[in-house]
Amino acid sequence: MTAAEFAAAQWTRATGAGVDPHEYRRVADGLTSVADWGPSFVHTGLAYLERAEGAGPSVTAGEYLLTAARWFHLATLAPYAEAGRAAAAADRALGRALAMREPGARRLTGEGFTGWLRGPADAPGTVVVVPGLDSAKEEFLDLVDALLARGLAVFAMDGPGQGVLAATTAMRADYEQVVGRVVDALGVARVGLVGLSLGGYFAARSAASEPRVAAVATVSGPFRLDWAELPQPVRDIMARRTGGADAAREFAGQVDLTDLAPRIAAPLLVVDGGKDVIPGVTNGEPLARLAPHGTYLSVPHGDHLLGNARPDWLPHLVDHLTDTLIGARA
The missing domain is CATH 1.20.1440 (de novo design (two linked rop proteins))
Known part of the structure; x- marks a missing residue:
């Protein structure tokens, strides 16, 4: 290239x-x-x-x-x-x-995660923002700002193999373990969860097993990966993040939400771009269909992460999380 x-x-x-x-x-x-x-x-x-x-x-x-x-x-x-x-x-x-x-912003770090908690100490709801394969907490500042504008507290994080932790840790599929520790550190009874790109898989998987996730949204998240069909650049990134080609192949084999989707009890919004077509990646429509309370939003002209279509999905996503966590506001 x-x-x-x-x-x-x-x-x-x-x-x-x-x-x-x-x-x-x-x-x-x-x-x-x-x-x-x-x-x-x-x-x-x-x-x-x-x-x-x-x-x-x-x-x-x-x-x-x-x-x-x-x-x-x-x-x-x-x-x-x-x-x-x-x-x-x-x-x-x-x-x-x-x-x-924001002098009130707090750094929170624990086993497998680090990030910043922003927003009012008495916020009526808290949202955790989960990055993806090669993204990080610094990439989604506009999403964080949109959530903060609704009065929510937001914890934007790096997990294993992500952001500042990529140099010292390897990405793992059982991200729900990390999310559980994050919620413990936040000290709240319930959270919203939004995952972007591969973070969408992490968020959906976490919502299926962590009962404190009360609202969840995914953006360009994979429902399933097929290692044999993935483009070589994606394989290379995954190998760097997971610790090698064998680890990447094993990791990709675990990315499948078929059995987990029906266990997601929280209201779920799945956002996809119609132009987001990557060989070996099954997009999120089956996740929304199989989840008990799933809603699917497909933006026909949207690409991966829908950076070319933000007005078509970002307000809907923020509304979904806000309304689910604290109720609709005038």
Whole structure:
């Protein structure tokens, strides 16, 4: 794949994560190979760190830091020897931004997870945001903001093999164990759960076995994976995240919600993009159909993660979680 093809494939994902589309074009257009992706995106993130330093302790500095976090995270999407450092830089930038902008934000870390709890201490509901195969807590800041605007508390997390934990842990299929520990750490009786991309599988699987999940939503989540049909780039990412090709093949074989879907008692919203077609991936329609309280929202023009169609699904998802957790509001 050429640099131009890779950049085009990541276009709506990057802009959906909140980077300026014009700057994305300028950075991506300057790449001569995919190998340049990581260093160029890290360089852009460092430029925002410099701007933050120049702005002093201010709202503007916080905004620059959030932008830096996004660029550092995006640097990890292509094979990159320094991906661990880039993820760590994203994590630090997000932490510094929240310290400036939201002094009440709390870092929570436990076995197999780390992240930030944001929102009012007396929030009427709490939502956990679960990333996917190569995403991280820094990628879905707009989703977190939309949930915070409804008065909810939000814990955006990295789990095993994800984000800042990717360098020291391996991805695991039994993510419900991690979610259980997260809910323990949050100290709440019930949570909402939203998972994006492979995080949709993690969220659905967790909802099937964790009774404290009271509402759940998935975005571009797989219902089932077929290792033999998966594109080689997806296999390669999975191998890096799980600890090798054999571990990746075993992991993929566990991604199947056929038996788990009927056990999801919580109201479930499944969001898919009609243009999201990946060989070896069965999308979420069977999950919504088999779950006792499943609803399916397919956006015909949506791609993977639906970064090109946010108005068509994001308000619905936020409404679903808010209304289920705390009731409809005027």
